[in-house]
Amino acid sequence: MDHRPQAWGRPRDDVYGPYDHSNLPADGANQHTQSPIVTGTSVIAVKFKDGVVIAADNLASYGSLARFTNVKRLLPFSTTSVVGFGGDVSDMQYLTRHLSDLQIQESYSSPGVPRLSAQNLHCYLSKLLYARRNKFDPLWNQVLVAGFDDDDAPFLASADLRGTTFTAPSLATGFGSMLAQPILRKHVPDEASTKELTKEDAIKAIKECLKVLYYRDARSLDVYSIAVVTKDGIDLKEDEKIEQQSWAFADRIKGYGTQTV
Template identity: 60%
Template sequence: MNHLPEAWGRPRNDVYGTYDASYLQSSMPNQHTQSPIVTGTSVVALKFNGGVVIAADNLASYGSLARFTNVERLKQVGTHTVVGAGGDISDMQYLHEKLLDSLIIKEEYQNDGHHLRASHIYRYLSKVLYQRRCKFDPLWNTLLVAGWDDGKPFLASADLLGTTFSAPALATGFGAHLAVPLLRRVCPDEAAVENITREQAVDTIEECMKVLFYRDARSLSKYSLAIITGKDVEGAAECEAKNQSWKFAEGIRGYGTQVV
C-alpha cells in the first residue's frame, strides 16, 4: 500500500491506469510568501488638534488560532512618526527590522541635525510596497503612517498594491468596516480636526478597540496605543479594552444552562 501523502485519494493505478502528474511539473520556484500564515488585524488612527492617536491590538493569529498575544504592531520610526501594520507578521517584521531600522541608522549616522519626517517615511514605504507589487511578490500589509510633520498632524495609508491616500480618520482590516464609521462621527472631514481634543480622540480610539474586540474574531482586548504630538511620541503597550467582560450574555434567554 502506498502511504505517501501525494497518493491519498487517487484512483488505483492497476484499475484506472497510471496517474497523470504532469500538471504538477513546473519550472517556476515555489512561492510560499504568497500565502500569509500569521496575521494581524486592524490598526485604527485619528487626528486631533495637536497630533494623532493610533492603536493596534497585540494579537497575531495563526489562521483562526489566537496564537501570539504579545506582538506589538506599532513601531516608532524616527522622532515623530509611528508606523502601524496590519496583515502578514513576517512581512511586517521585514519592513520594521530590515528596512526602517536601516533607513533610520543611515539617516542618523550623518549626525547633521536632520531627521526624517512622517511624510518622508510614508513616501518611502509607499514606493517599497509598489515596487514589490510590480515584481508580483507583494508585502502583504496595509500600513498606517501617523506623525507630526511640518507643524501639523500627518496620517496616511498604503497597502500591498501600492494604493496610497490620506484622511483624518483611518483604519485597516475589519476596522475599515466597523471603526471608520465611529471615527467619522467625531471627525467627518479635515476641517473638524481643529475641534477634536486629545482626550476626545483617545476616548474614540478606545471605543473603537472595544467594538473590534467584540465583533472581530481575530482581535484581542489588549492593544498598543501611541499619541504623536509636536513634542514627542507617547506610547503604551499594555492597554486593555474597557468594560470588555461577557457578563451581559448571562441575561440572554437560552444562554448556558439557565432555566427559561
C-alpha cells in the same frame, strides 16, 4: 502514507516512483508569500489638533486560531513617526527590519539634520510596496503612518500591498475600516473638525473603537498598544487592557435574535 507537509500534493513514490527533481533550479524553487497565514487585524488612528493617536491590538492569528498574543504592531520610527501594520506578520517583520536599517542609515549619514518626516516615510513605504507588487511578490500588509508632515501639521496616511495611498482625518485597516470608522467619523467628519478635537477626546474615541472591535471582530484581542504622536515626541504604551469589558449579557441570550431567558 507520507503525512509530512513537504510531501503534500506530490505523487506517492511507492506507486509512481521517486520524484524527479531535475527540472527544479539548483538553489530550490522561488517562494513568494501569496497566501498569508499568520496575520494581524485592525490598526486604527485619528488626527487631533496637536497630533495623531494610533492603536492596534497585540494579537496575531494563525488562520482562525488566536495563536500569538504578544505581537506589537506599532513601530516608532525615530522620534517623528509611528507605523502601524495590518496583515501578514512575516512581511511586517521584514518591513520592521528594513525600517530599522533605514533609521540607522539616516542617523549616520546626516547627523544634526532633521530626520524623515511622517510624510516622507509614507512616500517611501508606498514606493517600496508598489515595487514589490510589480515583482509579483507583494508585501501583504496595509500600513498606517502617523506623525507630522513637512509643514509640521498632523499627518495620517495609509498604503496597501498594491502601493495605493490614502489620507483622511481618521483611518483604519481590516475590520476596523467597517466597524471603527463610523465611530471615528462622528468625531472627525472632515479635516476642519480635527482642529477642535482634543488629545483626551481622541484617545477616548480610539479606546471606544478598540472595545467595539474586541466584541465584534473574532480576530481581535483585549490587549493593545497605543501611541500618541505630538511635537514633543512619541508616547507609546504597550500591553494596555480594554477597560470595563463584560460578557455578562451573554447568559441572558437564548437562541438567535433578541429572545432572553
